Amino acid sequence: MSSKKIAIIPGDGIGPEVTAAAREILTLAARKAGLDLEYATCLAGGAAIDATGVPLPDDTLAAAKTADAVLLGAVGGPKWDTVAPDIRPEKAILGLRKALGLYANLRPVKVSAALAAYSPLKPEIVTGTDILIVRELTGGIYFGPKCESETADGVERAWDTEIYSVPEVARIVRMACKAAKGRRGRVTSVDKANVLASSRLWRRVASAIAQEEGTELSHMYVDNCAMQLVLGPKTFDVIVTGNLFGDILSDEAAVVAGSIGLLPSASIGDGPGLYEPIHGSAPDIAGQGIANPVGTILSAAMLLRHSLRAEAPAAAVEQAVDAVLAEGYRTADLYRPGLTKVSTEEMGKLIIKQL
Ligand code: NAD
Ligand code: IPM
Ligand code: MN
Secondary structure, eight states, X not given: OEEEEEEEEEESTTHHHHHHHHHHHHHHHHHHTTEEEEEEEOOOTHHHHHHHSSSSOHHHHHHHHHSSEEEEEEOOOGGGTTSOGGGOTHHHHHHHHHHTTOOEEEEEEEOOTTXXXXXXXXXXXXXXXXXXXXXEOSSGGGTSOEEEEEEETTEXXXXXXXXXXXXXXXXXXXXXXXHHHTTTSEEEEEEXXXXXXXXXXXXXXXXXXXXXXXXEEEEEEHHHHHHHHHHOGGGOSEEEEOHHHHHHHHHHHHHHHTOGGGOOOEEESSSSEEEXXXXXOOTTTTTTTOSOOHHHHHHHHHHHHHTSOOHHHHXXXXXXXXXXXXXXXXXXXXXXXXXXXXXXXXXHHHHHHHO
């Protein structure tokens, strides 16, 4: 059996609950493929602030850098909302993404037949939705120059800056075009080119790269995209967009699927891949054992596929999740009378049994 190193970062709130469920499934699926996983459990976010004073301790970063992949739950919560901005829990995630060079965030949104009835949207609108959001992850307004507070003419202000360079846009659009080749072949590039200079550069570069790649590309303004996502999610194949727009649109797309607890993500680029659900630490339900672990479990499947090159076990995990949902087992976020309500842990066990 060959061995792979996984850095696991439970984080805060529901993070430890959902990563515990996902870890068991990841271990089992990998073992079936002849891979033995060696875990390093690391602190990040609020838990790290409490233990060490900083959100991303050096030994966590070192463990992530030397791992084959990183699995993360979520960070943040009201307890740390008043800490200094440069040590906020969220800085851990931003720091990991930047330090590992993870410029591409893949957020697939699929609506299986079993779940179509659970979206707040009509089943005929959502059934068959299969979107891949490719979000730029290490640039844009998240990482531009910023100022927390300055006073000019007696008025306090704060600012952030959106910057995109040609190489940054080119590499993410190229990745989206390549991803589209294994799918329905269509890329929608989402921007705000009618207002923002950075979006005008984005649009120009996206067109040039799509032409080089021979990919069918259309452009859409982000405000229209927000509307089209709920009007006709099935019309999208691959969406490529900047850091902030991708963050917002992916939470919106989660509603198409029925719950934010379902959606996984893979952050890839230069260093080891980072895998995390798209949701946060959900302080409102933390500690109750009711969080949906599926987003984290499907993130573990993406880890198997992208970082461990283990396609068969990745697909097996995805099929096991589908089967358990099709049998009517639901965590509280997706529960309706007539179905079987299960806890986070029970959902994990059911998926293991299915595997
Ligand atoms: P959130 O995603 O944590 O929660 C939004 C809503 O979705 C809540 O009602 C929550 O209960 C629900 N929800 C989220 N995940 C769920 C799951 N797995 N199962 C069932 N319900 C779920 O977003 P928020 O409330 O805006 O943020 C809370 C904290 O999380 C903040 O500190 C924020 O910065 C942080 N955050 C972290 C990440 C991350 O670690 N990747 C992502 C987003 C937000
Ligand atoms: C996400 C989160 C993060 C982001 C935060 C916690 C930094 O919302 O992964 O979607 O904005 O990227
Ligand atoms: Mn987000």
